[in-house]
Amino acid sequence: MKQVNKHIDKHGVGHVTLRPEDDQDMWHLYNLIQQGDLVRGPAVRRVQSVSATGSTDSQRVRLNLTLQVSSVLFSAGDGEGAAASNDPSSSSTATSTASLHISGRVTSENPHVRMGAHHTLDVETNRDIRIEKDPVSGSQHVWDSVSLGVVEQSIVPGRGAEVAAVVCGEGQAVFCLLSEHMTVIANRLKVNVPRKASGSQHDAGLNKFYSAVYDGITRHVPYQTPELKAIVVASPGWVRDAVVDYVQAEATKRGNKALATALRTKLVKVHVNSPHVHSLMEVLKNPQIAAQLNETKFAREGMALDKFFKMLGSDELRAWYGPDHVSFAVDRAAVGTLLISDELFRASDPGLRKKYVAMVEAVQQKGGEAVIFSSMHESGQRIAQPTHRNRRDSDISSRRRGRRSRGGSVQW
Template sequence: MKLIYRDIGKDSSGQVTLVAEDGEDMWHTYNLLQPGDSLRASTLRKVQVESNTGSVGSNRVRTTLTIAIEAIDFDSQACMLHVKGRNIQENQYVKMGAYHTLDLEPNRKFVLAKKSWDSVHLDRINVACDPSQNADVAAVVMQEGLAHVCLVLASMTLVRAKIETQIPRKRKGSVQQHDKGVEKFFDSVVQAVIRHINFEVVKCVLLASPGFVKDQFYEYMFSQAVKTDNKTLIENKSKFLCVHSSTGFKHSLKEVLVDPAVSARLSDTKAASEIKALQDFYKTLQNEPDKACYGIKQIEKANESDAIDTLLITDGLLRSQDVQLRKKLVTIVDSVKDSGGVVRVFSSMHISGEQLGQLTGVAAILRFPIPDMSDSESSDDD
């Protein structure tokens, strides 16, 4: 997603100009649009034209319209949004108040204005427009004295850091100098990994090199992590995968990513993380039922006690046209983040999102049990 312009005031009202570049961006756009917002985009409109002879015909003309959104339909097959509403700005072809449907598709600019931009909408724009937020996979491609820390996206690879260090050759009498040089190099790479890889987003980190450099680096990194009690690295140790590459340059990533073993590991990592989160919830519900809850009433009660460790919620629920319900949900999302909890927004286009939708659309794993958490949830189902 490209952010062309952003003008949001202190009162949270304002507008953004965006260009959706692919199908995933169209899904982000669908989750941003709400009835009551205004949308401005170019469109084709059939207009009546009177010729010099007095005969009346119709032509299709391209014009730019601004509508107040009333209905939104997402066509996943055509990867297009059909947005219906009334015209709210003067236009030579369309009367004020007349209905029109704007068709949004990839690579077409649009302006979206809201009376109030909440944190969920702003987070979605940040995620959609920041390539690093969509990078499920990171890679460290290295050889002795050279390393590239990269983020791997569907359409591109971003080099976040390049580390180059002169390492003395391993000669008789200078082995100690060589080892010090290697240690200094490895330490710089570890710092780059910590600084540039967001382990909340990244699900797999490839360590690639010729020979045994990657294995030596892996051992050094985790021995240092234990010494310094670096919990981020220790907790994410299972995400690292050592693979062979011919060099430590970025172009060697191509040969790494086509390796069948690597492809299998990387397949649909984002969806896999959602499935794991849902499995963790079901496991908790089965083994420690007092530390799992679902349904809005129970979630509200748990949130009042700052008990939510992980909140699972569908984007479908966050698209609710019930303004009060949506405000309530956004408040819960913000509160969980402020108390140090994790919020996972499930896409209703994924099977895990469908499963969570069948379970009221919102669930949580708790830090500690909440007394009297047995209220009926029948009124929350829809």
């Protein structure tokens, strides 16, 4: 994401103009834009004109519109066949497949669109989007510490996929790209492998599967980009070993030196219990992966959540969840680590959002740590279900200080 300009006063009123470049930037915009905000961006509108003879003509016109937001819809696009770029100089690790749609009523005068008309902006990469938060203009929100933090995180250069994971079983594989704020499913692969009793047909099916995995890695894994820290091949049983042996041999056979080097320096084989996407949590817990990724945001999220669950099992009085218990702990400066989902900051009720923002600021001001989980990662989805005893309120957690303190982990 590029920040084109920014003007925000001390009260949090003002605007920021941003230029999204990839899927992760679309996710950041989704977390920034709220109901009532004024958003200005490029749009395509079909305009009808009537000639002097009474005939009508319809044409599509590209123009800039300002909307007062009524709803925002984000779709990750779950990468059905999206191809990753292996150009080291590329700032994006994959073709943008996410979509962001901003609906609202037009608030600025335009020769082609009347004031108050309803329109939906389809946000495009490399097109400027201006977001204004001003209560005077009708927005119920201002630029608080959380939203400003999202802006600062989004404009850090060089944020590509840090881990590529191929989670596979016999005849099936899922290609995932893990970046700081998102887990993108780049592709799903399924190949029919006959039973072993079929003999040569079974071997032929396996070879077809291994070849498809090789093609998937060359197409969906950005193995030449410097941001990529690890290429993980995970599976139950023996599948990962067979896949790795085939891919390494095939890279050498085809003379793909870049892939062969990446496999030699970045490859990690991990055992998981099932060949499905949720096994990524097992991957991140692997000591070898944790050592390589200890500075990344999603690794810190995974470790914090793991500590919470361990504390919940071993010392329940120090691990609390639920809005009332967390607020109680925060008010008494008893929270060492607060775990909270970014979904809470998308609340349409400004009072509710202010409550969550104040909670994060209070913990940080009193020396605690606030970990904001991305709901686009597996850990962010798990934080919504910390325990079977409370499935309704589960997006916020905190571990409390002190050996004998009464609280510690909460989820809302």
